[in-house]
Amino acid sequence: MRLPLNVGFDLDMTLIDTRPGFAATLDALGGELGITFASASMIERLGPPLDLVLADYLDAARIPAAIDRFRELYVDHSIIPVPALSGAHEALAAVRGHGGRIVLVTGKFAPNAQRHVDHLTFDIDHLEGEVWGVGKAAALSRHGVGIYVGDHIHDVEGARAAEVLSVSVLTGGCSAEELRDAGTDVVLNDLTEFPDWFARHVETLG
Structure with a gap:
């Protein structure tokens, strides 16, 4: 009911x-993967799941591992800075x-x-x-x-x-x-x- x-x-x-933490986490992930994410534009309309966000940058086979690593990096880069x-x-x-x-x-x-x-x-x-x-x-x-x-x-x-x-x-x-x-x-x-x-x-x- x-x-x-x-x-x-x-x-x-x-x-x-979420924007400052999400951008910082994306940049940290990109540094590990050798990818430059357009984080400034990617945070303008947050909402879609991470697999869709990463789809323009990574082959489908690499996305699950990238999501796992993003979630790990998120803890250090996104909790305290996000108001x-x-x-x-x-x-x-x-x-x-x-x-x-x-x-x-x-x-x-x-x-x-x-x-x-x-x-x-x-x-x-x-x-x-x-x-x-x-x-x-x-x-x-x-x-x-x-x-x-x-x-x-x-x-x-x-x-x-x-x-x-x-x-x-x-x-x-x-x-x-x-x-x-x-x-x-x-x-x-x-x-x-x-x-x-x-x-x-x-x-x-x-």
Whole structure:
């Protein structure tokens, strides 16, 4: 059963600014592989799984090992430098303040996602990792999520596939027009606007 106050959040570029850590990890990986990644442009619209990100640079047979090494390098290059985005803690607190549960549903490798949660002391109930696009729907449904908050059109796809309310923030590179065209229900500039929106939403539920 979907509960209106069970709220799912994406992680990268929704709750955290992954760009500096992701770029540093890509550069470290490239140094080991002898490849110069266009990291500055690759971090402009984070969201797709790592195998798709690396597909323009590596033969398919080399990608699994590169992903494993990226995840290892990520621990040293990406956890401490990556900050919470403005309003992230307050958005989570707003859900808690109304008695809601919080489920983190992300495409990121789950152990590294958990490292961000621990480092930034995010107050969540459950984490689901390595799910992307419509694949997020199963996790949202399994946890009875009624609202999913993300930054990417693929987050909207996951919300739509799960038939839950889609809330989008403009912190990840997708435009308001792109997100609306994908079918999102609500567009916020960033998570600083979420507590007021959520309070109004709760009021409509009676």
